[in-house]
Amino acid sequence: MRAVVFFLFGALLALAAGCSSNGERQDFTSEADLYERAQSQLNRSNWESAIRSLQLLEEHFPFGKYAEQAQLELIYAYYRSGDPDAATASADRFIRLHPQHRNVDYAYYMKGLAAYSKDESFLAKIIPLDQTQRDPGAARESLAYFTQLLNRYPESPYAQDAKKRMLYLRNRLARYEIHVANYYFKRGAYLASVNRGQYVLENYQETPAVPDALAVIVQGYHLLGMDELADRNLAVLRLNYPDHPAFDNSGEFNYQHGDIEERSWVSRATFGLFDKRDPRGFDSRRVYDPQYQDAPRATQ
Secondary structure, eight states: OHHHHHHHHHHHHHHHHHHHHHHHHTTOSSHHHHHHHHHHHHHTTOHHHHHHHHHHHHHHOTTSTTHHHHHHHHHHHHHHTTOHHHHHHHHHHHHHHOTTOTTHHHHHHHHHHHHHGGGOOHHHHHSOBOGGGSOOHHHHHHHHHHHHHHHHOTTOTTHHHHHHHHHHHHHHHHHHHHHHHHHHHHHTOHHHHHHHHHHHHHHSTTSTTHHHHHHHHHHHHHHTTOHHHHHHHHHHHHHHOTTOTTBOTTSOBOTTTTOOOOOOHHHHHTTTSSOOOOOOSSOOHHHHOHHHHSSOOOBO
């Protein structure tokens, strides 16, 4: 008798599980129905629900009419939901499965956009943080992805937007190198400062950081006692950027200009929100970078 009871109990559990599973499966009537539901959720910016619907679509109709389009839209849904890593993984998967797809350039573009969005933190939207002083890892990643897109699909409809974002990223990465060079001056690592300046000249030509890169090299070689190299780069700086702040009123290079002084305790205690004195070091953005010429000073 006990065996019969256990058998009936097990059968009831299996039936309940089957009904639950069938209930999930019967939540939609067809591939088109499920795809339309996902579209409606995307249009309402209901990203989490859209992700679940698109995943169900791929699970139940992997070779259906909407399968490939659903995979592309899943990339977008992950991106808009604030999950750039999942968006990148989905884009990589689409590229791997459909390398010759007519819209594969979109997957490459979304990889760059997902990495680009990693620096758009909630705090950055409230406080005007200086993005050029933040960890450049995501910026480098995004620049590499956009470069890959342009190399493979220069005529892509996403190429123009990618180029604009790449311009911003190159400017930001170049300025980051100058910040690091200024830090090395403070630490007395003059050769390291020179190397950072050289890196900007070699990798980020035509960015607004180039004048400061030259000034960094001039100052670094001067402090290293390598006056011939300092004078050679000084001539280039004076010829191309005679208005650089490192030149005094008589047109001579001020070798004290790049000195960095300690911030006050008020500045440190408030993370730079108060006592916003101009930072020392080489930073000519308000002279050569249109983005900063009329902009409010960013918090460091």
